[in-house]
Amino acid sequence: MLILPRFSFLIIAALIGSIAPASQAADIKVTVGTGGKGGYYFHVGDLICKSFDRETNGYKCRAKPTDGPTENLPKLQSGKFDIVVARSDWAKQALEGGGYFQSKGPNPALRSLFSIHSEPLTIVARKDAGIYTAGDLTGKRVRLGRSATHLVKQIPSSAKWDVSSFQTVKPNDMKAQYSALCAGKIDAVAAVVGYPSGLIQKTAHTCPIHLVNLSGQPIDKLIAGSDALSKETIPANAYTGITAPTKSFGYKAVFLSSAEFSDEDVYAFVKFTFESLSELGHEHPALSSLQPSEMIRDSLPAPMHPGAVRYYREQGWIK
Known part of the structure; x- marks a missing residue:
């Protein structure tokens, strides 16, 4: 009978662990900056995030209450948030470095996902x-x-x-x-x-x-x-x-991300949101009458994120 040294068992165990099923891999964390706890932005962002977390394997989504666009957009640019909600005029200012963001300069990496309530x-x-x-x-x-x-x-x-x-x-x-x-x-x-x-x-x-x-x-x-x-x-x-x-x-209120945020992760978030609109609309009035054609067209000052474009093309909504 061959007896292996103790360190050999450790090596074998490590090799087995390295080829564990992908389902055991750590979930990808997505952090969404919203707004004050009493407002639409937080409630809508929190609802979508929790539903995405619950229904989509491989993701852990957390919505954070914030002071609004003056916190959301700088933290998105610095990578502290993956997705944020901001009104379209604030998003335009951040993109171009105007208004409140004049001293911070433009954020050319800002990307639109979709707009929601007006x-x-x-x-x-x-x-x-x-x-x-x-x-x-x-x-x-x-x-x-x-x-x-x-x-x-x-x-x-x-x-x-x-x-x-x-x-x-x-x-x-x-x-x-x-x-x-x-x-x-x-x-x-x-x-x-x-x-x-x-x-x-x-x-x-x-x-x-x-x-x-x-x-x-x-x-x-x-x-x-x-x-x-x-x-x-x-x-x-x-x-x-x-x-x-x-x-x-x-x-309109707009969901935004950065060009650096993974195409796959944006695709998963966007796909879930649009395919769950009916259920989400029953949960919050701000989501009850949304039309995809308007969500991907109206009040989107930043270029569309490639992950979102991929889903919209699959649906035949854009060329």
Whole structure:
């Protein structure tokens, strides 16, 4: 009987371990930067991530609550996050090194995966204020959220576009503006916000309101000149008393990654998301009416990630 030295058993054991089945390999970790715990970005990112983790073999996905794009986009660039959620205008700034990211410089490695729920410019007017289109805002007392200021003042409504009575207010002051609207102290409030907004719904229960339609050739031209903007429609009955759809435009929440993140891993994440849209939509209203054709087309300022392109080509959605 041949007796092998003790170290021979150790070598054999090591060799056996090195050819263990792939299923025993460590799962690939995917970290997703989202937003504050109380907001859409965290809830949507967390839902998709947990579902991807549970239903896809070989991956462990964790969604992280964050301070939003000012944390997400730099951490994506540094490799601390694999995927992030950010509004399309912030993504455009990061890509080009503009706005908040001017001091940090452009991030040419930023890549788009898909867009999700919209955040349209929503102009809420008191019903008796006589404001039905953007042109009717001229000379009115309008209060603007910070994100709305840039959009409203870009609307080329007329050569006599008078914005002297428009005022930008801080985020913490927006609740007071809706109260002032119902009290007759101002005529309209403009905000970039996903629907349904709890604050706007509360206002609709307090006084009769009207949502201002924003459409036409000048606005189409504005949208055509920006990768971050897209047409949006606030559906009928999103708010009490608003029984017709309201045309508008604005931004979308976008899932983004870096060019350095593996094509295979992006492909797996994108494939799971699109093939689970129906189930995910039952879990969160922001995902309930998404259309793939819009998700891969609208408000995507960064080039598409090759892993996402591969899946979209397989589906025949792009060439």
